Each structure stands twice: as C-alpha cells, then as structure tokens.
Amino acid sequence: MAELVIRNARITNEANSFSADIEVNQGIITAICALGTAGAGEVEIDANGLDVLPGCIDMHVHFNDPGFIHREDFASGTRAAAAGGITMVVDMPLAGKPTVINTEAVLAKKNAVASKAYVDYCIWGGLVDNNIGEMAAMAKEGIAGFKAFMADAGPDFPFVQNDVLLAGMLKAKQLGSLIALHCEDDKLVKYLEEQEQSRGNTDVPAFLRSRPPYTETIAVNTAVTLAAAAGARVHICHASLAASVAIVEAARDKAPAITIETCPHYLVLDTEDFKAIGPVAKCSPPIRSREEVEALWGKVFDGSLDVIGSDHSPSTCDEKEAGKGNIWQAWGGINGVQTMIPLLLEEGVRKRGLPLKRLVQLVSANPAKILGIYPRKGTIQVGSDADFTLIDREGDWEITKESLYYKNRHSPYFGKKGKGKVVATIVRGRLVYHDEKIIGNPGFGRYIEVKN
Numbered sequence: 001m002a003e004l005v006i007r008n009a010r011i012t013n014e015a016n017s018f019s020a021d022i023e024v025n026q027g028i029i030t031a032i033c034a035l036g037t038a039g040a041g042e043v044e045i046d047a048n049g050l051d052v053l054p055g056c057i058d059m060h061v062h063f064n065d066p067g068f069i070h071r072e073d074f075a076s077g078t079r080a081a082a083a084g085g086i087t088m089v090v091d092m093p094l095a096g097k098p099t100v101i102n103t104e105a106v107l108a109k110k111n112a113v114a115s116k117a118y119v120d121y122c123i124w125g126g127l128v129d130n131n132i133g134e135m136a137a138m139a140k141e142g143i144a145g146f147k148a149f150m151a152d153a154g155p156d157f158p159f160v161q162n163d164v165l166l167a168g169m170l171k172a173k174q175l176g177s178l179i180a181l182h183c184e185d186d187k188l189v190k191y192l193e194e195q196e197q198s199r200g201n202t203d204v205p206a207f208l209r210s211r212p213p214y215t216e217t218i219a220v221n222t223a224v225t226l227a228a229a230a231g232a233r234v235h236i237c238h239a240s241l242a243a244s245v246a247i248v249e250a251a252r253d254k255a256p257a258i259t260i261e262t263c264p265h266y267l268v269l270d271t272e273d274f275k276a277i278g279p280v281a282k283c284s285p286p287i288r289s290r291e292e293v294e295a296l297w298g299k300v301f302d303g304s305l306d307v308i309g310s311d312h313s314p315s316t317c318d319e320k321e322a323g324k325g326n327i328w329q330a331w332g333g334i335n336g337v338q339t340m341i342p343l344l345l346e347e348g349v350r351k352r353g354l355p356l357k358r359l360v361q362l363v364s365a366n367p368a369k370i371l372g373i374y375p376r377k378g379t380i381q382v383g384s385d386a387d388f389t390l391i392d393r394e395g396d397w398e399i400t401k402e403s404l405y406y407k408n409r410h411s412p413y414f415g416k417k418g419k420g421k422v423v424a425t426i427v428r429g430r431l432v433y434h435d436e437k438i439i440g441n442p443g444f445g446r447y448i449e450v451k452n
C-alpha cells in the first residue's frame with residue numbers, strides 16, 4: 001500500500017498540465033498514473049476540483065533564528081510558510097545573531113533551527129567585506145550560496161564595495177556557488193536620505209525620494225557588469241523595477257547565469273497604497289508607482305523575470321509603529337511568506353490571466369533550478385520529492401490578523417480579499433497544512449543540501 005495517494009489531481013508543471021493520480025512512498029513520487037488507477041494509500045486525498053502544483057519554494061525569507069526570535073523564529077516562520085503553500089524556504093544570513101558569515105555560524109544556525117522546521121529549508125551564507133577566506137568551508141556545508149549587500153545592511157553585516165564583490169564572485173565561481181545581491185547604491189541613498197532628513201522631512205514621500213528608481217538601476221547595472229566580467233552565477237534579489245529586469249535580460253548573452261527575483265509587494269502595492277498604509281509597507285527598495293507596478297507585471301508575463309520570492313522580513317509591531325510620525329524610525333521590511341501564493345493567484349492568475357504554468361515556473365521550477373536541486377524539487381515527476389501545493393482557484397480568502405501564523409501579526413494586506421486559496425501543503429509525502437490547520441510537526445522539515 002502506498003504511503004500517500006492523491007486522486008483526481010489536476011497537475012501543473014512549468015511545461016505541462018494534465019490530470020492523474022499520484023502515488024507516494026518514502027516521501028518520493030513513485031507513480032503518476034491514469035485517473036482512477038492508483039492503488040490504495042495509507043493516506044488518501046481526493047484533489048477533485050483542485051490544482052496540484054509542485055511545492056512552492058521561497059528563496060528569500062528572514063526567519064531571524066537564532067538571535068532575534070522575538071521577530072520570528074523557524075517554527076513560526078515555517079508554519080506561516082506551510083499555511084501559504086510553501087514547501088521549502090531559503091533563509092537569509094543577516095537577520096539573526098550571529099550573522100552567517102563563517103562556518104561556525106552556519107553550524108550554529110543549522111543547530112538552532114533543525115528541531116523547529118515544519119517545511120524543508122536551506123540557508124544562505126553571507127559575503128561581507130572581509131570573509132572571502134571563509135567561503136570555501138561554508139560552501140562545503142551545502143548552503144544555497146552567498147548573499148551580499150551593495151548598500152548598508154547594518155554593522156553586523158558589512159556591505160561590499162565593488163572590489164570585494166568582484167573577488168567574491170570569482171571565488172563563488174571557483175566553488176560553483178551562487179552570489180545573491182541586494183542592489184541599491186549605498187552612497188546615493190545615504191546622500192539623498194541626508195538631504196531629506198536635513199530638511200526635516202519625515203513622511204512617506206520623503207522616504208520614497210531617498211530611494212528613487214535610479215538608486216536601484218545603477219546598482220543592478222554594476223552587479224550585472226561585474227557578473228559578466230567574473231562569469232559568475234549571480235541572483236539579483238527583490239528587484240522592484242521592470243528596468244532592473246530589462247538590464248538582466250539585455251546581458252543574458254554575455255552573462256547567461258544571472259537571474260532576477262521580485263516580490264509580491266512590488267506587484268501588488270503602489271506608492272499610494274504605501275502612503276495610506278504607512279510604516280507597515282516600508283521596505284527597501286521601496287514600493288513604486290502604479291506605472292512601475294504594471295511594467296513589472298509585464299516582466300512577469302514576458303518570461304524575463306526568473307523568480308518571485310517573499311523577502312519575508314519580520315519585525316515587532318512596535319518596530320513598525322515607531323515610524324507612524326516619522327518614517328525614518330520604522331522597521332524596513334514586509335511580512336509576506338504566508339500571503340505570497342494567494343496574492344499571486346488573485347492578482348496574477350485570476351485578475352491578469354497569468355498562466356498557472358508560468359506561476360509554477362516563478363515560484364517552484366526556477367527556484368529549484370537556480371538552487372541546483374531540480375528535479376528533486378520544483379516539478380511533479382516520478383522520482384521527485386513528493387512536495388505539493390494544492391490550491392482551489394475558486395476558494396475565497398481574506399487576509400486578517402487572525403489568519404496569520406507570524407509571530408508578529410502585521411501585514412500591509414489586511415482587509416484584502418481574493419480568490420485562489422491554498423488548501424493543502426504536502427512536504428515529502430506528509431500533509432503539513434490542510435483545511436486551514438497546521439498539522440505537521442516541528443523538526444519534520446529537513447535541511448536540503450545544495451551540492452555545487
């Protein structure tokens with residue numbers, strides 16, 4: 001008897017869509033067979049009327065564990081992920097203590113989170129201004145790659161200048177590893193911030209003026225130029241502009257190994273929303289104009305964007321409230337791991353007619369390929385991990401405080417309603433989330449080693 005059988009599954013991979021029954025044993029897909037032909041299962045799910053997608057992978061979360069677990073920890077973060085249809089997350093190296101910039105810190109993080117994860121996970125290491133000598137040993141630990149900042153990310157995670165960035169890219173290439181980049185120009189942002197602050201400007205428009213589009217595109221241009229020079233695999237994180245995607249697209253012949261990500265908030269919220277919502281919608285790069293939002297959707301549709309990740313960046317509610325009268329005082333970062341898939345189903349698939357296959361590519365197949373774990377993950381085929389996201393395209397949702405599993409339940413999307421609901425999240429054959437309940441266990445989620 002199979003461990004799990006899913007009947008009447010309408011399966012959508014990035015390249016094909018078909019209906020079948022699925023058999024799972026030992027966490028692996030062992031058969032995909034004609035409707036009505038699967039054997040009996042210890043657990044059986046009837047997916048009639050539902051879409052079954054390869055488990056969604058969020059390459060960009062900050063779960064703050066260990067160190068700042070009053071903001072989020074691996075248990076609360078991966079529960080929220082499971083409730084949002086995410087079967088694997090990749091955690092960023094900078095929002096915890098210690099920051100993950102050497103092997104000791106990699107081991108400390110693995111140790112701290114192993115007993116807490118509800119879904120599978122990997123971690124990013126950090127590339128900072130003085131740790132190139134650590135990269136080889138860190139890569140051996142199976143990390144996803146190395147995240148670097150081109151703009152200030154605080155004293156515990158020193159950002160890199162172009163010399164170190166180039167050296168880091170060359171080292172990553174030698175190791176077969178990947179560099180992930182936050183692209184904003186540090187000097188320009190600091191200068192513009194000082195200009196605004198010296199004039200006593202403290203509102204949302206002042207914050208927006210301190211990070212205009214060119215502060216992002218200048219950095220993306222530099223990143224792409226250096227990536228081409230180094231021949232390195234580089235992943236541009238959280239691009240907020242169609243122009244950033246266009247820069248990558250134009251460089252693909254010289255630098256085929258560059259990929260680029262955006263986040264749901266850049267596709268859903270615009271500057272008018274930000275002004276209305278206030279500090280809860282503060283992030284960097286910032287929320288852009290409606291024109292920019294729609295241009296970015298163009299890149300979602302035309303195939304040039306590679307990934308959508310949440311950049312889930314939790315804080316306490318107080319750290320957001322602190323910016324009510326003065327936006328500079330607010331935490332920068334948006335909660336989003338739980339709401340990403342429903343928002344994309346509503347805003348992309350239902351409202352704009354985004355093909356489900358393209359969504360699968362952006363949130364499952366491409367992340368798996370970039371991480372080097374495809375086809376183990378990112379597709380529904382025999383031999384792959386039995387990770388599934390079951391959605392009801394007709395299912396209604398509303399984002400409320402009560403619906404969130406975050407440790408600190410703030411969101412820029414409160415009151416938002418839509419269609420396209422996560423019904424079940426299955427990780428390696430095990431139901432982790434079903435019918436609005438977390439039913440998995442902490443510690444079930446496994447560290448997925450990236451082999452370069």
Ligand SMILES: [Zn+2]
Pocket residue numbers: 060062092311312313
């Ligand atoms: Zn981030």
